[in-house]
Amino acid sequence: MSTPFEISAAARDALASWLEAAKALKAASDNTIKAYQVDVLDFITFLTLHHGQPQGLAPLARVTTPDMRAWMAHLRAQDVAPRSMARKLSAVKSFYRWLSEREGYEPTAVLSARAPKFQKKLPRPLTEDAARAMIDTVELQATQGWIGARDAAVVTLLYGCGLRISEALGITGRDLPLGETMRILGKGRKERIVPVLPVARRAVDTYLSLCPHPMEPDKPLFRGARGGPLNPRLIQKVTEKARMQLGLPATATPHAMRHSFATHLLSAGGDLRAIQELLGHASLSTTQAYTSVDQVHLMKVYEATHPKAG
Template sequence: MKRIEWIAAPEIGRAAQSWLDWLEGERRASPRTLEAYGRDLAIFLAFLARHHGGPADLAALAALKTVDLRAFLAARAREGVGKVSVARQLSALRGFFRHLDRRGLVHNPAIRALRTPRQPKSLPKALSADDALSTLDSAGVIDQEPWMDARDRALFGLLYGAGLRLGEALGLRQSDAPLADTLAITGKGNKTRLVPILPQVATMVAEYRALCPFKPSPEAPLFLGARGGPLNPGVVQRQIRRLRPMLGLPESATPHALRHSFATHLLAGGADLRGIQELLGHASLSTTQRYTAIDAERLSRAYRAAHPRAQGAAPGPTDPAPPPRPAKGKRAPKR
């Protein structure tokens, strides 16, 4: 909380730490969520320090008007922050103000008057089955050490073969290997789920561990970087970016797209939606239902490409266009 202590009164720093402790203990928030919320709160308090010409205290928070909060949202928009990030920051602020209210420190209804920015509903972008498999197979063509190639193949295999989030895969420990038929994964909200592990994926992980030059402790991360430390997510993102031009993949090809591909291809193969929800670790079925829209779009494309009536609905590039209909009251010329 040192960042907050620099830009706000000590009483706010103590309240912020109390809120984060409550989130961790009562709501079982993950370390990544706690870090994001703490950062969001620090950004807001830094804005208030500039906006009011000095560090904010509890009295300043109680005196905030809706116009002050809207000024913060407008400033974030000018800085190029996306609607999704702004919505998360607003959620963090609401949670912090609720905590202050429960503790009898600050009561300010202005925060509740703000509307969350409307976010466009975007569908997850999945790769085709061929592209997803090519990504796994081609991880070894990147010019790097053989053990790193094996590492990337194993990691991509867990994303596409087990539907793990990147953070979940990077959170695995050496003690989790060798992988069994199922693997217990602790995901968002510290909720644990069991995911099946394909034999091919278990083999990829075993090959990586056999080639890895480091001998880490059982509690060390399973996936290691070039110097033996934890593998940085940015390195994984960069590896996918390097594969895009080599394989002709779209810009939407990311590590997370492999997880989306896992769900989309399961659904296309007839898997039950509720089962996919459990495999992905989604708290709400509505989140998983987005994949039905993807599958419906795929079926629609297949219908338009293959069904005789759909093919006849519009002339193709080599089909002659039908003759124009004569205007009302006029006869078509004889041919």
């Protein structure tokens, strides 16, 4: 969307410095940094076209509430989805917070802009039976026994410990042997302690007993066929095969196993704050999505079992 003459060198330098700071201080992923860059570049480009002149640091400091409304209207005219608009606004606000600290800007016009409301997508958990069936079926997809055991161990950790797939694949030989708890380094390099159920330890032990590659402290626990780090795409593919065999919906993904862990804990009477800690959510509001999932499940049970009036 943007071209070199639409944005001043000073604005580009400021954007680059902010992205470097976000990557260093927030440990943001490459994909997140790229999204930030695109969103803020698009915003600055809009201001350039809106005002008819390049937006250097001084013009950026003079952004007004009408400017923000015009930008949001521009996005709506382009049929940008409310969720994407909210993401773009969040990136711009983050950039302006940084600018206000560094350049002494008054960021109220930007920070007071409201994102459009949108219906948050609820996590799609599996039933307990389906989650167990997924683990069992995943193991049967491989032609080599150790690879089947590996895939089953990964998926068991996703469901049994509520791990993200990146967290499971981040376990190294240094973490072995697995004990009753495990230290996990999650998003934003935030550490948390998660309990490791006996079934998860057994699954990992079975994999270790069959794996042909030596376990070293600085090497990943889960290996590819040639001994390198396991590609997460392989776990996505094997769960896709398993869900098709089981007749499960397309939402039965590796991440759905983590959702299932949280939802089943909540259904069993788990404390929301404790579940937040186990999942590594920075905000309780993220974890609260599972209360909606549980209510949806309860309503389905109610509707299926409650005697109909009349």
